[in-house]
Amino acid sequence: MKKVIFGLSLLVVGITQAQNFSGRPPTPNDTLVSAKVLPDSRMRFSIYAPKATDVTVGGDFLDSPTPAKLIKQENGVWSITLGPLAPNLYTYDFTVDGIKTFDPKNAQFKEGLNGLSNLAEIPGTATNYLTVKNVPHGVVEAVWYPSSSLGITRRMHIYTPPGYETMTNKLPVLYLLHGGGDNDASWMTAGRANFILDNLLAEGKIKPMLVVMPAGHTPQPGLHMGAGPEQDPFCQDFLGSVIPFVEKHYRVSTNRNDRAIAGLSMGGIQTLNIGLWNPEKFGYVLPLSTGYFPPVLKELDEKNQSVLKNPEINRLKLFWLAMGGPKDIAYQNNKNMMAIFDKYGIKYQYTEVPCGHTFLTWRDNLHAFTPLLFR
Template identity: 80%
Template sequence: MKKLIICLSLLATGLSQAQNFPARTPTPNDTLVSARILSDSRLRFSIYAPKATEVTVNGDFLAGQPAASLTKQANGVWTTTIGPLAPNLYTYDFTVDGIKTFDPKNPQYKESLNGLSNLVTIPGKETDYLSEKNVPHGRVEIVWYPSASLGITRRMHVYTPPGYEKSTAKLPVLYLLHGGGDNDASWMTVGRANFILDNLLAEGKMKPMLVVMPAGHTPTPGIHMGAGPEQDPFCIDFLGSVMPFIEKQYRVSTRREDRAIAGLSMGGIQVLNIALWHPEKFNYVIPLSTGYFPPVIKELEEKYQAVLKNQEINRINLLWIAMGGPADIAYQNNKNMMALFDKNQIKYQYVEVPGGHSFLAWRNNLHTFAPLLFR
């Protein structure tokens, strides 16, 4: 009995001490809203950094302009106000004393090759097409596959449309490539591809399709913006491993008429290097915000006349080129590339939308070209 009393006494003492946590001093960060949308569609950015000496914020809302400086308040919160801005989904990054800093107060983010960026949406009718609606939703899968050419296991994202699991029909497939610095998750996060496609399907504006988003960067060095697939380890991996894996593991058609390939910036060059060299594999080719650099155009003209003159290219049902207007950093390269296509009588369609070299344009592009596929 004496031992029991001692044990109970020690337990009571321990519980009493455990409950006496040291008092925590509240800070402005406890209730801080880091990205606040004001009534006039301006964005107020705030971050608690009492020991910092310089804080800036950058994002695609600045359209290539320098990062905006934040002003320090007496309570250690840094703030600035941007805009007004048109309704859209925007990325942003804080930089605190020269270090890119993820906003921990905002769980919405974009994943890329070099880390995470935050997202904020200014709602409006312009963002309706990419919003989360009460409609049937497809499934997004993270898929790992063996790369024969690279000798490693690689990751990609795959979108299957609503009802895929219950159907027996073979679907057409869109291969959707990201740009330089991004990764296979980018089209699903900042690109909002799954919600854009869900909404189009619910409206009856597009055909159900499988969408494959592979990782365009590889650990093996290569020339991603060069001429032809042999210079880029990703293109070799795509043709030798990605496509065969998808056609074995998923219920998809292997007919040329049921294959499309689209990509932006670096991914746009990869699209061209795959499709122009293998036009018999695709019926829809969609390069976005891209174009060969002048030395590569020279290389194409000198070494790859047989590729440029291949009549199979003009049997592609749709070669659809899009740019984010004159503000797009690839604008001149694209003009040079289209001149090369004209010279070699390669047929294409061309469109421009606002947004420059960013997902402000590329989400718009996806919403426009997806209904054109597999008709």
């Protein structure tokens, strides 16, 4: 018995030494759960910041853009419990003494243009469509390609459906553009695009497709929210390098009706500038949570009438506009834009999801429109 006790004592000492091999004393941060889902669908946010004087948390789980203030405990942990929250995948950011602070205790994150934001999921039947399930999964690759118009090598993300390696037929392509402040990884992280498509494929609701997510920001300055592709270096890169690269290196169809373009916010304007100026290249154009600003609409109406009168626009198989309801920051711009489309007899479909200008809306949009493609 003494030998057993002695052995256990050595084991405990060994574990303790391993945990503290750096020589530092343990802290509450060692076992902290920073974003904890409680049984009643409330969320407890916590961060260890013993020397801080002000800590807040913001994200699309809040109804207001004003972040929530955390309360400091004696052990140096700041916490707040919010909700109950509707089941969904939410972004959140801590701010510690005025500095946006990434949560290193949470491995789920969204990559953006200027940094990282964390993700936290509250499970539920309402978001079953974006859950990681035991179904065949596609492959997501970070692909580097040469941009002839920009003179640099650029990155995009490409999703190939499960079984692509053994397919012999040419697939349709959805080009999926991100918004301002995001990057080519955002649709895969906060957007959960690959899991949404995996689940729809497993349910037999969509056709296998390639999804190409390029980087909408460029080092070359331009007017991303202007009218027409000539003002935006990304549009030149997209038409001159992205599409040709994809069609050279992947088994995809070059038929216009096997090509769709969709994008949110800034990416929605880019979708319009590419799709409306080149409707013969696409069968489906789907701008989300977007709309031209009034001066640009005036320019569109006065200087681009030939574009708006192009009969090829009404030969699109689907021109689908979606908004995040009245609290979407682009809501009025979109209404103004639709009035211009009505003036020129442009046919479109319109839908709303009352979740505002966030991925809460855009994930739902993706789930709704992909079954409409390539039919």
